[in-house]
Amino acid sequence: MWPTCAAEAIKSDSLARVLPSGALGFVEVDNLAGQIQRLRQSQLMKLVLESPEYQEAIKTPQYKQGMAFIKVAETILDMDVWKASDTLLGGQLALALYPKADSKAPEPLLILRASEAAGLEKIRLRLMPFVALAGDKIQRKEEAGGLETFQLEDKLFVALKQNWMVASPRRELALRAVGLLNGQKDGVLAFEPPFAKLREQMGTSHFVQVGVNLEALRTAINARMNVPAQFDNGAASLLFQAVAELATRSPYFGATLDVDDKGFSLVTGLAGGPKSLAPEHQWYFSDPKTGGTAPLPAVPGLIGGIGLYSDFSAWYRNREKLLVERVQPEFDKFESGIKTLLPGRDFADDILPALGRTITLVAAHQTYTHLGGGEPAMKLPGFGLVFDLAKPQEGGDLFQLLFQTIATLTNFGAAESGNQPWVMVAESYKDISISLMRHLKKPAGKQLPVVYNFMPCAARVGNRFVLTSSPSLCKQLVDAFQKPAPAAPINKNLNIELFPTELALLAERNLDLLTARAVQSGKDAESSKRGIEGILKLMRTVDTIKLYSTVKEDRFQFRLEGQWK
Amino acid sequence: MSIEKPSGILAPVDWQQRTWSRAEAKHLLWRAQFGASAQEIARVHADGPAKTLARLLAPQPESTAFTAADSLLHRAAMDTGSADDLKAWWLHRLFHSANPLTEKLTLFWHNHFATSIAKVRSTAAMSTQNGLCRREALGSFRRLLHGMTQDGAMLVWLDGNANRRRHANENFAREIMELFALGEGNYSEKDIKEAARAFTGWHVREDQYWFNRAQHDEGIKTVFGKTGALGGGEVVDLCLAQKxxxxxxxxxxxxxxxxxxxxxxxxxxxxxxxxxxxxxxxxxxxxxxxxxxxxxxxxRGTIIKGPAELALGALRALDGQPNLRTVNAVMSLLGQDIFQPATVKGWEGGRMWITSASLLQRANFAAALTGTNQLGSIQSPDARARGADTAPAAIVAHYTDLLLARPPAQESRQRLESYFADATGDGADRIRGLLHLIMAMPEFQLM
Incomplete structure (x- = not known):
């Protein structure tokens, strides 16, 4: 029995309060019909319905079969499909999975609380003739307290009362839920410690909430849930190992989804902070008290970017603990390669200590004024890579050396392939010296090859080193970093932001090329163009999409948020 | 001066004396373009040989849809500089153009003057060369050979810039004689050495022919017995004059x-x-x-289909819409990577198309075309059979006639009929299975 005081923290009408304890996990949905209604009335749906793809889809036999099925269902229920949806899905719906003795497959339990009892009763009455037609296969009983039960052979047990319905293959499990619905207080899923923790840390009022009892999973599978102690892939280790390690200690995994008129928010979370991990795994997380990566630099025409805050140096130092022996020689090869680019410097001793903890990658529209009138026909964004430097002067020199070496090597390649070589020149912009590689010969003509999207630039701006593929972006980053620092760093390890309207603008500038790609796949030019324009319209309805992680002393969460117009 | 009509084996068929059958129409179309659909064969059969040949040989206006797609694909290839985009552009022309014989001859000349983008590295230069081949496909080989010696891609391909006054590079002259105009054994080493001097200074700058006068040897040369201060153009004319x-x-x-x-x-x-x-x-x-x-x-049925004829021909016969990128990948696997011939000699063709590996790939192609949409869509075989006689013998006769150059042997035909009669699944599945079997037959490799 779990302490009932926790019930105070739980939304009074949450179905988690009437789910029996012992589940491996659950999903709860609140007012799905309301969200369907919102979607039906949205601009997004209007665009989808107008799209050529949809107009094609409604001609397919599958679509016609689906519509016929809906008509049959509406006739049986004597109400239109949206009214039925309001009745059945306008309240709450919960599905929980319970371990089953002698079986790997869990047993489900479904609880539905309809928005109105009268509607559910109407549906029940319309379906009763089918129960009668089923004969002995369905045993119907009217039990005490107005409870009506149906037993479909030994496959499904259903209980109905007023505005709710419970269903499960296991009668005993369904009857436990019936008891809780009738006011019993003991054995409630929501009061079990992992789920109580989840609700405490992730909130209780959501459109969709998912909870997984990791303690129960660890008992069912193994203590580490098959997470290897050492990874065999460096990139996977950099991105996921510390989070996977946190999952092996967290009592729960949770996820919530909320949608309103302005956007959506999908949050996934684990309990536990960096201090709960062994020292070799703490490098990934920012300090909850002192912050993490900064917001993306505010440059004009920003299409998107990634900010990553981690102690990469600590990861590299701990690589023998974090990664299997088999991959260790790859680091030796990598260090040899780096020595070619940075002669006389050691990666672990010289380079990593000069790096700060934040690396930022941004993509933004670029201008082509430096090309003297022409523009590449295929327009790519400018890309910028920004390294925070722990030792600005030393780090700046190292990156400048790297830039010079790459320029030289690239020119060797250009000579072999007959491409234009680069000449490194320097330009001063707002007291910052920018090194840039310009093409030896200024291009002639208005429509230029794709290579003219690239004119690599490098500059040190305070304690940051900026590498970009375009001069305009380099100058914009200098502007952004010379402005007063924004408010305190946001406590995010990872911060990805995408601006679909800007991405749509980029796609629009390359519309012919995208259409050509569609034609290459066998479609005709006209319908391909219309299809792409439809997708661009959809993209323009979305303002921003963000994916970021937050670190607190006792929890770690990933958030995916979208805002639409 | 009027030219006498051909006689002997090249005398024209007297169609007053012989029947112009569907088989004749199919034979002409498979050889003059990349495959033929049932409708095309019917049209050509109805039009007769004279009208059909006139249409194949004279420039035909392209449709608006073709021109729009062609322009998009070509611009994409120029804008991205990607060889795959350039290949997709040409495959679109090979398949969809209203001038199929021109395209077939363009591929013939591409193979004759085999130049690879792997070395040239410029879609613009390769496209220009391809345009020259197309312009002279049914034009003049004399102009084509002259044009090729001043083509930017060709000059990169054969190291024109290395051909300098004091160090004549024989590569260019040797390939003109051996591969483009005369063939081995029809010139002497001295002819090559002297001709190489005539081509000195024929350089390339920014993908264009550039006469570098300072590097041109203006001295006296003797080629094929003719002596003088010969230039490259005169050497080309001397080659053309050779028997x-x-x-x-x-x-x-x-x-x-x-x-x-x-x-x-x-x-x-x-x-x-x-x-x-x-x-x-x-x-x-x-x-x-x-x-x-x-x-x-x-x-009839004597030429082994090259990968373009195999892949595009099958798609055309089945009224398909090719996925240009995947079809190009398949053709490359089968040994014909357009714009990228394997050697300076081009694709040898004939029996060399068939190896144990390529035969397996040809079978895989048939499976992919009839079983998936990877290579593009083919018209629903079920629809094709609708309204027609659906007896196994009639269905087998329809598809073997469409896809094979010669009727199959009695035993093969019976096997196909038996397969179709016993096959399970819906009509389209059964026909797709039948098509797969027909395309896996050795006879399908021939045209």
Whole structure:
């Protein structure tokens, strides 16, 4: 029995309060019909319905079969499909999975609380003739307290009362839920410690909430849930190992989804902070008290970017603990390669200590004024890579050396392939010296090859080193970093932001090329163009999409948020 | 001066005396373009040989849809500089153009003047060369050969810039004589050395021909017995004047369009026509495709389909819409990577198309085309059968007639009928299975 005081923290009408304890996990949905209604009335749906793809889809036999099925269902229920949806899905719906003795497959339990009892009763009455037609296969009983039960052979047990319905293959499990619905207080899923923790840390009022009892999973599978102690892939280790390690200690995994008129928010979370991990795994997380990566630099025409805050140096130092022996020689090869680019410097001793903890990658529209009138026909964004430097002067020199070496090597390649070589020149912009590689010969003509999207630039701006593929972006980053620092760093390890309207603008500038790609796949030019324009319209309805992680002393969460117009 | 009509084996078929059948129409279309659909065969059968040949040989207006797609694809190839985009552009032309014989000859000349983008590295230069091949596909081989010696891609391909006054590079001159105009054994090493001097200073700058006067050897040279301060253009004319030149070309044309092993008499006859028409290709091809030799029964089903003929031909026969990128990938696996011939000699073709590996790939192609949409969509076979006789014998006859150059042997036909009668699944599945079997037959590899 779990302490009932926790019930105070739980939304009074949450179905988690009437789910029996012992589940491996659950999903709860609140007012799905309301969200369907919102979607039906949205601009997004209007665009989808107008799209050529949809107009094609409604001609397919599958679509016609689906519509016929809906008509049959509406006739049986004597109400239109949206009214039925309001009745059945306008309240709450919960599905929980319970371990089953002698079986790997869990047993489900479904609880539905309809928005109105009268509607559910109407549906029940319309379906009763089918129960009668089923004969002995369905045993119907009217039990005490107005409870009506149906037993479909030994496959499904259903209980109905007023505005709710419970269903499960296991009668005993369904009857436990019936008891809780009738006011019993003991054995409630929501009061079990992992789920109580989840609700405490992730909130209780959501459109969709998912909870997984990791303690129960660890008992069912193994203590580490098959997470290897050492990874065999460096990139996977950099991105996921510390989070996977946190999952092996967290009592729960949770996820919530909320949608309103302005956007959506999908949050996934684990309990536990960096201090709960062994020292070799703490490098990934920012300090909850002192912050993490900064917001993306505010440059004009920003299409998107990634900010990553981690102690990469600590990861590299701990690589023998974090990664299997088999991959260790790859680091030796990598260090040899780096020595070619940075002669006389050691990666672990010289380079990593000069790096700060934040690396930022941004993509933004670029201008082509430096090309003297022409523009590449295929327009790519400018890309910028920004390294925070722990030792600005030393780090700046190292990156400048790297830039010079790459320029030289690239020119060797250009000579072999007959491409234009680069000449490194320097330009001063707002007291910052920018090194840039310009093409030896200024291009002639208005429509230029794709290579003219690239004119690599490098500059040190305070304690940051900026590498970009375009001069305009380099100058914009200098502007952004010379402005007063924004408010305190946001406590995010990872911060990805995408601006679909800007991405749509980029796609629009390359519309012919995208259409050509569609034609290459066998479609005709006209319908391909219309299809792409439809997708661009959809993209323009979305303002921003963000994916970021937050670190607190006792929890770690990933958030995916979208805002639409 | 009027040119005498061809006689002997190249005499035109007298269609008053012979029946112009569906088989004749199919034979002409498979050789003059990349495959033929049932509707195309019916149209050509109805039009008759004279009207069809006139249409194949004269420039036809392209449709608005074709022009729009062609322009998009070409611009994409220029804008991205991607070889795959360039290949997709040409495949679109090979498949969809209203001038299929021109495209087929463009591929023939591409193979003749085999130049690879792997070395040239410029889609613009390769596209220009491709345009030259297309312009002269049914034009003049004389102009084509002259144009090729001043083509930017060709000059990169054969290291034109290395051909300098004091260090004449023989590569360019050797390939002109050996691969483009005369063939081995029809020139001496001295001819090559002297001709190389004539091409010195024929350089390339920014993908364009550039006459570098400072590097041109203006001294006296002797090529094929003619002495003087010869330049490159004069050497080309001397090559064209050699007896070996039309013979060399005739052999290649006969192998590509008529039969794999032409006799000496056939070569001599066609070489005479090339000379008579001063290498005007429309006239020569018109005579060849109208000739007794071309329409003789001994030529049917004798040429092994190249990958383009196999892949595009199957798609065309089945009214398909190719996925240009995946079809290009398949053709490359089968040994024909357009714009990227394997060697300076081009694709040898004929029996060399068939190896144990490529035969397996050809079977895989058939499976992918009939079982998936990876290579593009083919018209629903079920729809094709609708309204027609759906008895196994009729269905098998319809598809073997469409896809095979010659009727299958009785035993093979019975096997196909038996398969179709016993096959399970819906109508479309059964027909797709049947198509797979037909396309896996050795007979399908021939045209």
């Amino acid at each position: 070996a030149c039309p013979r060399f070309l005739a052999t290649k044309l006969l192998r590509a369009f008529v039969l794999p092993q032409p006799t000496e008499a056939m070569v001599a006859a066609l070489a005479a026509r090339l000379r008579a028409h001063d290498f005007a290709m429309a006239a020569v091809m018109g005579e060849l495709l109208a000739s007794e030799l071309f329409h003789g029964i001994q030529t």
